[in-house]
Amino acid sequence: MHNVSLPEHLQAVAITKRYGGVCALNAASFSLRAGEVHALMGENGAGKSTLARILAGSTPADGGSISLDGAPVRIASPLDAQRLGIGIVYQELDLFPHLTLAENIVIGNLHFPEGQWIAPSRMRAFCAPFLDQVGLHMDPFLPAAALSIGQRQLLVIARALSMDARILLLDEPTSSLFDDAAERLFALIATLKSRGVSIVYVSHKMDEIFRICDRATVLRDGATAGTVEVPHTTPAELIRLMVGRELQLAPRGMSSPASRNSEEPLLTASNLCTAKLKNVSFDLYRGEVLGIAGLVGSGRSALGAALTGMDRITSGTLTHAGAIGLLPEDRRLQGLMMRMSVLENATLAVLGRLSRFGWIRRQEEQSELAPVMRRLALTCPSLAAPVSQLSGGNQQKVLLARWLLRNPAILFLDDPTRGIDIAAKQDIYRLIQELAAVGTGLILVSSELPELLRCCDRILVLHEGRLAARFAAAEATQEKIMNAATNVAANAAQPC
Amino acid sequence: APAGVPTGDPPKRQFVVAFSQANNAEPYRAAQNAFLTKLLAAQPDLKLVISDAQQDNSKQVAQVETFIRQKPDLLIVAPNERAALTAVMGQAMEAKIPVICLERDILQPNYTSYVHSDNVAIGRLAGQFIVDQLTKKYGKPRGNVVAMRGLLGVEGEINRDRGAREILDRYPEIKIVADPVADWIQAKAKDRMTEVLRAQPRIDVVYGHNDPMAIGAYLAAKELGREKEMSFVGVDGLGGTAGGIRKVLDGILAATFVYPLCVDKAAEIALRLLHDPGFRPEKEYLLQSVMVTAANAASMYETYSIPGML
Amino acid sequence: MLMLHLPPLKKAQRLVALAALLLLAVLISPTAADGSRIFLQAGNLTDILRQVSLIGIISLSMTFVILTGGIDLSVGSILAFSTAVAAMFLTRGYTTHMAVAIAAAVAASTLAGLLNGVVIATTGIQPFIVTLASMIGVRGLAKWLTSNQNIDIGFGRDLAAEFAAAFREKAVVIGAYALAAAVSWTVLARTVFGRHVRAVGDNEKAALYAGLPIRSTKIAAYLLSGLFTGCAGVLYAAENHQGNPNAGVAYELDAIAAVVIGGTRLSGGQGSISGTIIGTLIMGVLTNMLRLNNVDSNVEMMIKAVIIVLAVAVQRERNTN
């Protein structure tokens, strides 16, 4: 596939953006051809989202120029971008929780011309096909707050589709999507591409890049490290461009399940029911990594909420030996105190131990954190920097540090690698292994099947709040898990 | 007849007197309420209900409206502001409820009787007292006066100020060197007086438009050790330990001027109206102020202190 | 259709709080000479409506302001300003048409609201501070303008008196409130502006990303607050027969209370006009009930405190299930 002859559709040259002392983009350049899917890659904090936001008109650039089909354009606001045919799915999933799904789609949407008056029936008619395309089969007049994070991701994709863009910027659109929803998106992308829509695809998921992208541009420290034709490159090459060195992918290590049968389980759930779960039963043993798979909204997060007492258990029993820690799936909303420092965020859950009569022992606070930071390879300008200034990967590590300091017997990790770059992912995988090795019981929720297969000893599959299947790591395959998650097996079992 | 049921007389009628008070936060108003309660408690056939408008015209109009729904036998109104209450007091009259208006003239004579005092006259009395004080001090009317003003725009503030200035303006050597606004409030008067004391090296008299402000000014002067340099004059002359008369007795105020509570007269009219169908009260009763100085403070304290009050 | 984002149950709970209070008011109402319950007399019920109308109108526009994530502390002062301007025009021969006086008062108030909005939208200073400043400043302006005096409106046959006679009518006042409520409901529920108001308060960053006119939406909300408060000021002037630069002290608290009791989130994005109306009525019925029973004013305050908390608790209790 040599597309060299194709004209450059969109060209951004020498884009620069500073945030205070941080240089988010440093003369980065990027070009997009008509009808291609172009991956934008780079480590956390490389500047991908910043570039996407500048192209979408929601962040003003400090310098550089953008041209469309050879003519220079000024994109000073999101509406300018819309008029130029540029649509975007933001990484942060910023939507309006108290507006309805339909309102979230039509608000500020130039392709849904409204006068001053609202017409609900027209809104419904306009939104229905897009909600259908992304597979969000819900009442369009439900508030967005009722959606799980994965469903929110589908909603913002539906909004972007409704804008009928010639250029679509997708900033980690599958970070919380499970395989079937992701598949649906890939199909959508193929359709759009065939219609001549150009797509910028930001992702940390290497397999996706190789499946759907034509070219890839890699950003490193705010500058363009290179653009490659995807069919002519390898993951290793891309990683080298991203991190500037070869990255040793850690091999999978298994805990030894041999001793398990002789041992008491760390945690036993039998017939657990909550508002969102039905009759879930399982055991967790010392040193085990238990994976949880399931579609968007299948109740994976609900399981964490049940185990940690956030949701009321309506029937069934839960016994566990030792404290349960929960790393929440949404680090911005449920995890971090954005205005507080790295240090303060990390030690928040263990202040009891780091204080005497209510006084914080600041020396010990720092000295306890230091080894954990090294273990996590957490980098930050200073311990006193507010976490809002950190990249996504490092923010996640701060949260992990909070739980490592706490050192619970059982740790529930809800999608810990969401939106995290390859290097950081490796750090987290390594950490999971280390924790398991010292006997911590781990429950790992992930939207990426390869990740589950790589890290877990056993995998449970949830479907609509029920346990649909359980596999030992050795016998699990992506296909088997997908079948269970989509309930194909159950349907097949029904005599017709 | 069964035992316990009085024979002969029909059961005695129970009268309800409603009192719409502008607010119960000022000591003067609180004293009015307490005094009226005391006076009417002596009447077994009479029930007094009091509402508190918290210095808000709309609240007071609403409260009078609610009273009209209840059809009391008599309504006493101490209007927060005159124009605001005029119409609703007219409604009460139309509903055949006798209305006694206290202290503030309203725009139309929508009352059965109007009981009041005269703030301009009080201001003049205070002004004359100040002139006499200064003359005694310097041999002729000269000196520096500080006027501590209440909430601007309120009738009492305007007229107590006007009356005093009428007198003081006749003497070119008497200067009003500062007239800060303390909104009737003692704590504010103390702060405002502190600033005046910083700026004014010599002050002879402080004229507070009410006693609490005069006392606040005294506290400020005392803090700077200058309370002996000047004398303090107030208005209101309430009885009780917290009142101005007591402060004259204690030698803190040189004088205070009794602003009559008016409720004693109102109670007198009310009782006669209720008990004597033939009684036609005067349309207006003007009550005189009394000057309280060290000379008569002890006896005035007896007269104006309401038993059971502080 | 409207307020689709509010689960229908919530509205019902709000009505439950009001209904419970009404029931209590009926039960404990004193009786008139003819044995009827005074609370239920048509005259008393319309009294309540008239008495809440001014705060009611202000709390309608306050709902918009709070929905954008703001607050307007200056309404009491703006009301006073409006009464003063209206009375000055009416009594000082500036005009011979009462419409001109009304327009002047409303325009002046709207301008004050506009100023609030422009400062908030362009400087990004917290609305609490900006409107606190204008609460102080506009009060000073009103008092300075009138030299601290009330401007009385007489009962004669002049322009001012005719104005007062026309606009203090119960039907006119209640009608004005009803009209303002209908307009507010429609604007919030049915117009794109209303949606923008809710969106800006819900998630300002998302509003920025969606290219919504954040500034003009905010400015319009404060302008509306000035406009409605100006109208309330005109009614106040008629009802109280005066322009009063000291009027409306602490009205902002009453208006905000009605909004919040009505279920609107103080941090913005979630709320409804119907809730605010119910909140306003709860406060009005409560006051009337306690006054009708001649509760001692200090005890009244204590009871009020408890009932306010209970009324809001009733709404929440079932929510959380």
Add this chain to the structure above:
Amino acid sequence: MLMLHLPPLKKAQRLVALAALLLLAVLISPTAADGSRIFLQAGNLTDILRQVSLIGIISLSMTFVILTGGIDLSVGSILAFSTAVAAMFLTRGYTTHMAVAIAAAVAASTLAGLLNGVVIATTGIQPFIVTLASMIGVRGLAKWLTSNQNIDIGFGRDLAAEFAAAFREKAVVIGAYALAAAVSWTVLARTVFGRHVRAVGDNEKAALYAGLPIRSTKIAAYLLSGLFTGCAGVLYAAENHQGNPNAGVAYELDAIAAVVIGGTRLSGGQGSISGTIIGTLIMGVLTNMLRLNNVDSNVEMMIKAVIIVLAVAVQRERNTN
């Protein structure tokens, strides 16, 4: 060391606002007979400190409340309640030790704060509503307790007079403020509680996931508010020689203004004690400056409005860069 989350520049900007105001105050200060600037007299400077001390103390604890994402509208009423209780104990022979009277007043106020906190933390009703209710209710209680009367503290040799003489001393009042400021700073900066306060206000959901004691943190913040306000009430009683159930009206606005002018976010999570102190001083210097120059009280209000906005704008201007 402390307030690591605030960029150091911000603090400097706050000081710039105060410094600019001080400079202005010096420049326009009237001169005394000896040609010295009255504003700069030691007496005047300490006057300012004494005058801001009460609101200053209240705004310190208000900072904690606002940091948790709450607000306390009841402080004015609680102050009045405290003055009333103190004066009752002092003048009615309940005790012969002034410490008992002080303890009673402070305990009563703390209890009121505790009640606020418990209702807010357990029912989840918005703090604005709960403390608005207790603003009304506690005022009613204080007035009911004293039958609306001021309780006078004389100048004799009795217990009450001795109390007033001791606690109205400028040095004592300013000292109390300084002590409260030091305690507040330390608690917010150095203790687990202080950190929890900021964490809860920053992200309550995250605090829940991190297993922080959200309820007890909130309760403690309102309790602290009651405690500090109670102490301010004791000082008020001494300074004004009276227990006054009508004291402290609108103090909540002054206290909140000081906090917000000091750079604390009204929605919680970000702010500092040093900022609040500067905010308090800005308001105090501003008032003193205008009063010393005998500015007409209405014009004073207008100027104040403008300067408040400017003082906050100075802090923001450089922020956004």
